[in-house]
Amino acid sequence: MNTATLGHREPLTRTIDRIARAGFGGIAPWRREVEQADVAALARQIRALDLRVTGYCRSTALPAATRQAFLANVEANRAALHDAAALGARCFVMVAGGIPEGERDLAGARAQFAEGVAALLDTARALNVPLALEPLHPMYAADRAVLNTLAQALQVCETVDPDNGGFLGVAIDAYHCWWDPALEASIDAAGRARRILAYHVCDWLRDTQDLLLDRGMMGDGVIDLPAMRACVEQAGYDGLVEVEIFSARHWWRRDPDDVLACCAARLQTVC
C-alpha cells in the first residue's frame, strides 16, 4: 500500500498501523511524511509489523537550470537514499522531474536525468537500495517527469548500467503506462533484462477531470489490470503489487479504513 492512497491526512505512524491491521504485506511511504519524523523509529515500527517496504517515494527532480542546482538535486537524492536504507526499502522510486522553468530543452532535461542517475548509482549500491526509474504519463512531461515510457526508462538503465549490477531498474505503474502501444514488448524487455523492481496499480477513469489527482480505484476505469499483471509476472516479477491512488475528489475524502478495505477487495477481484 502506497501511503499516498490515503491522502497523507494522518501521521505516518498511524497510517502504518492501519495498513498492517488491514492485512497488507507492504508499505511505500513518502519523504514528506518520513522526513518530518524519526526515521529509525518508523523503521522499527514497520519491521515489528512485518511490513515489507516496497519502495520509498520519491526522488527530488533532477533537471535544473543551473549546474549548481542540478548538483544540489543529486545530493538531495543521496540524502534520501540513506533514509530509504534505514527503512529497508526494496527500491528508491525515481521520477525524473520536468523541464526546468522557462526552458524548452526536453532532450537536455532527459540527459540531465540520466547523468543524475549515474551519479547516484554507487551510493545506491553502497546502501543496498536499488534505484527504480518510474516513467510517468506523457501528460507530465513538461512539469513533472521527462521520463515518459518504459522503453525510455530501460534505455537509461542500459546506458548508465550496461552490465546490470542489480541496483538500477524500473518501476512499472499501470496508470502511467497502460496506453503505450509498446507496453507488452517493453515489459517483456524489462523482464529479460531483470530490471522490474516494482509494480504499481490504480485505474484510469474514463471521465478523468484532473491531470494529477483524479486516479481511479482498480476496477473503476479502463485499464485491463489482469492482463497487465499477467504480463508483468510472465516477465518474472514476483514482488508485491502496490496500490497508489491520488484521488482528491473521491478516495481522499473517504474513511481510511474503508479505502484500505476496498483496495484489498479489488486486489483480489480485479487486479
Place this chain on the structure above:
Amino acid sequence: MNTATLGHREPLTRTIDRIARAGFGGIAPWRREVEQADVAALARQIRALDLRVTGYCRSTALPAATRQAFLANVEANRAALHDAAALGARCFVMVAGGIPEGERDLAGARAQFAEGVAALLDTARALNVPLALEPLHPMYAADRAVLNTLAQALQVCETVDPDNGGFLGVAIDAYHCWWDPALEASIDAAGRARRILAYHVCDWLRDTQDLLLDRGMMGDGVIDLPAMRACVEQAGYDGLVEVEIFSARHWWRRDPDDVLACCAARLQTVC
C-alpha cells in the same frame, strides 16, 4: 488556420472571411460547422478567397461495442469524405476514437480502427482525399483516441496500405507528439515513407489545467517548435503549418481578429 482556434463562435462563412482577410493561406474547417451549412457554397467561398483546405476535421470515432455500430461509424466517415472532396480538402483528418463505453479492450479498439481505415481507403482514393491518421496525446486513450503515437500511426499505414498508394498518411500535431522520446525517429520514418500529410501547431502550457481545452498559443509553452518544424520539413513536408488551439480559458474569449493576428505573428517568430 484551423477554425477551432476561434472557438466556433460564428458561422463558418464569417470565419472564412476573417481568416482570408488576416492573410492566411489555408483553412481547416470542422464537420460541426460544415454539415449545418451549404457545402457547395462554402467550397465556392473558400476557392474564391484562394484558401487551401489543409484538412477536414474530422472522423467519426470508429471503435464500437457492436458490429452494427462499427459499420455505421464507417459509413458516417464515408459520407464525410464526400464533403471533404467537395471542399477540396488536402486530407481527411482521422482520430481513432476511444475504447467503447464499458469496455477495457484497448487492443481490440485499435484493431477496429485499423479495420475501419482499411474499409475507407477505396473511397478516399475514388474521391481524391487522402486519409490523415492523427495520433492524439496518450491522455485521450480512454475516451477519444486509441491511436497515440506517430510510430503506431505509421504501423497502421504500413499494415493497411503497404505499397503506399498516396491516400493514407499521418497528421503530425505538435501538442500530441512533442513528448515522445521516439519523435525524431518517427518523423524521419514518416518522411521516408512519404506519409506526412499535415503538420499542426499550438503549445503545451506548463500549468495545463484542463485535459481538453487548455492548449497554448505558440511560444507560450514548453514545445521547441522551431526544432520540430525543422524536423518535419527535413523529412520532406512542404505543406502549410496549421494552427489548432483549443483554449476555453483564454483564446476563445478574445476577439477573433486579435487571435488571428497573434497566430500570424507567432508563426513568423516562434514556429
